[in-house]
Amino acid sequence: xxxxxxxxxxxxxxxxxxxxxxxxxxxxxxxxxxxxxxxxxxxxxxxxxxxxxxxxxxxxxxxxxxxxxxxxxxxxxxxxxxxxxxxxxxxxxxxxxxxxxxxxxxxxxxxxxxxxxxxxxxxxxxxxxxxxxxxxxxxxxxxxxxxxxxxxxxxxxxxxxxxxxxxxxxxxxxxxxxxxxxxxxxxxxxxxxxxxxxxxxxxxxxxxxxxxxxxxxxxxxxxxxxxxxxxxxxxxxxxxxxxxxxxxxxxxxxxxxxx
Amino acid sequence: xxxxxxxxxxxxxxxxxxxxxxxxxxxxxxxxxxxxxxxxxxxxxxxxxxxxxxxxxxxxxxxxxxxxxxxxxxxxxxxxxxxxxxxxxxxxxxxxxxxxxxxxxxxxxxxxxxxxxxxxxxxxxxxxxxxxxxxxxxxxxxxxxxxxxxxxxxxxxxxxxxxxxxxxxxxxxxxxxxxxxxxxxxxxxxxxxxxxxxxxxxxxxxxxxxxxxxxxxxxxxxxxxxxxxxxxxxxxxxxxxxxxxxxxxxxxxxxxxxxxxxxxxxxxxxxxxxxxxxxxxxxxxxx
Numbered sequence: 001x002x003x004x005x006x007x008x009x010x011x012x013x014x015x016x017x018x019x020x021x022x023x024x025x026x027x028x029x030x031x032x033x034x035x036x037x038x039x040x041x042x043x044x045x046x047x048x049x050x051x052x053x054x055x056x057x058x059x060x061x062x063x064x065x066x067x068x069x070x071x072x073x074x075x076x077x078x079x080x081x082x083x084x085x086x087x088x089x090x091x092x093x094x095x096x097x098x099x100x101x102x103x104x105x106x107x108x109x110x111x112x113x114x115x116x117x118x119x120x121x122x123x124x125x126x127x128x129x130x131x132x133x134x135x136x137x138x139x140x141x142x143x144x145x146x147x148x149x150x151x152x153x154x155x156x157x158x159x160x161x162x163x164x165x166x167x168x169x170x171x172x173x174x175x176x177x178x179x180x181x182x183x184x185x186x187x188x189x190x191x192x193x194x195x196x197x198x199x200x201x202x203x204x205x206x207x208x209x210x211x212x213x214x215x216x217x218x219x220x221x222x223x224x225x226x227x228x229x230x231x232x233x234x235x236x237x238x239x240x241x242x243x244x245x246x247x248x249x250x251x252x253x254x255x256x257x258x259x
Numbered sequence: 260x261x262x263x264x265x266x267x268x269x270x271x272x273x274x275x276x277x278x279x280x281x282x283x284x285x286x287x288x289x290x291x292x293x294x295x296x297x298x299x300x301x302x303x304x305x306x307x308x309x310x311x312x313x314x315x316x317x318x319x320x321x322x323x324x325x326x327x328x329x330x331x332x333x334x335x336x337x338x339x340x341x342x343x344x345x346x347x348x349x350x351x352x353x354x355x356x357x358x359x360x361x362x363x364x365x366x367x368x369x370x371x372x373x374x375x376x377x378x379x380x381x382x383x384x385x386x387x388x389x390x391x392x393x394x395x396x397x398x399x400x401x402x403x404x405x406x407x408x409x410x411x412x413x414x415x416x417x418x419x420x421x422x423x424x425x426x427x428x429x430x431x432x433x434x435x436x437x438x439x440x441x442x443x444x445x446x447x448x449x450x451x452x453x454x455x456x457x458x459x460x461x462x463x464x465x466x467x468x469x470x471x472x473x474x475x476x477x478x479x480x481x482x483x484x485x486x487x488x489x490x491x492x493x494x495x496x497x498x499x500x501x502x503x504x505x506x507x508x509x510x511x512x513x514x515x516x517x518x519x520x521x522x523x524x525x526x527x528x529x530x531x532x533x534x535x536x537x538x539x540x541x542x543x544x545x546x
Contacts (some may be wrong), residue, residue, distance in 0.1 A: 059444075059448060060447075060448075061444050061447075061448075078447070079444065079447035079448040080448070080450065081448070081449060081450035083448065084448055084449075085444065085445070085448045087441055087444075087445070089441065091439070091441035091442055091444065091445040092445075093442060093445070093446075093460070093463070093464075094464075094540055094541065095463040095464070095466070095540045095541070096463075096540070097540075104446075104449050104451070104459075105449035105450055105451075108449060108450045108451045108455065108459070109450055136539075136540040137540075138540070138541070138542045152449070153448075153449075156449050156450065
């Protein structure tokens, strides 16, 4: 496993089981993963491989039935502002304007008013929603909503941003724009990003490492470093090479090959 | 403030047509809903008048007589009896009971509903009992409330409270139970915990449902007030209807009914106005 920087997230022998209609489902079995500070890691796999469950355990929304997930060497017990989640369906507060959605976290931590205001305004600009600062979520397009969701997490000083198929519901053009903007923000801020997707291309385009997971029981099939120079060209031959390699790992998980 | 985003983006359509001032059409378009709403009541009045004239009934007064009675009830100068110029006294008494009971019910039902909806322990302890109390009609409480509060206004007040309490409570609980669980996760990951969750997530998210409860509860309050004021209350619209019935003053009975109808209608409009103001963020509620 290759990691750059200090390990910020450590997953050790993680198991997650739950009962469904009397049968035990192994959502995760003996999952080990270390993520370095500032890394962009994609979790990829077919539905049911436990990638979202893993993300939700890191977020603190769910607890593991065995093993441990740690952040800065401390076991994760509950959700916290150090780990921001970006949901596929945005989960914005519909009764708050764009500005107030972004201000939600900083306000909660009772920072000085002027500090909160300056910070919120700077993130409104960062995600390009100046004209929509007073708009309510229902007045925004999907892409704009996801920009607000990202700004909301960044304004809260999250060190790790957890993204659960954040661009899955968007059209192709908007998705590409947001991918670029996300990379831009990531490179400027030194954030750590854990990104769940089912698109191989998205994973290769974005990440330093692509972690391939396979279902029943959910486990890590391989951990693949992507060393292509950024910005990456999705039509380049070496890009396609990686795409083909990951595709075969993803689709033939019966072979149990360790990478 | 709530419309600022919209009004900036979209100029008012009427201003874009300079000819509108000379054209009578816009006035007609604006008056159209009012005119449409008046057709059926006017037809009803005509049928009522004709019906009374044709059947020569002496039990039901024609609308003209009711109108005369209403004038006397409000301003006096026609019959000059015990009911002349007393409308405002009865109306204010009923309004104070309706709004007093309604506001007290709101103050009790909303926090309790938030708690039952959100906290499992509270739900397990309180929900079964409340579900058992709920089917008991408010009128069935009348004898008991007369024993507890005595004959008079307090008894009516307590019935209004009960009538409004359950719809508000149940809709608040429903609203809280239907909040998207993702919003609680979003609040938690942004660092919002404990009682702050009620103020910043549960209450605003349940507000559309709470307003549904307020409208229902407010309607019940007006329904119940007549029952509450029917026994041992000297002043109030319910008392007027009851006294007029005893005196066979059917015209006054109908006057009391009309006043309740109008007062209930207007105060429902008030709640609607408040609701569309506070729910301007919701695509289903803002207009």
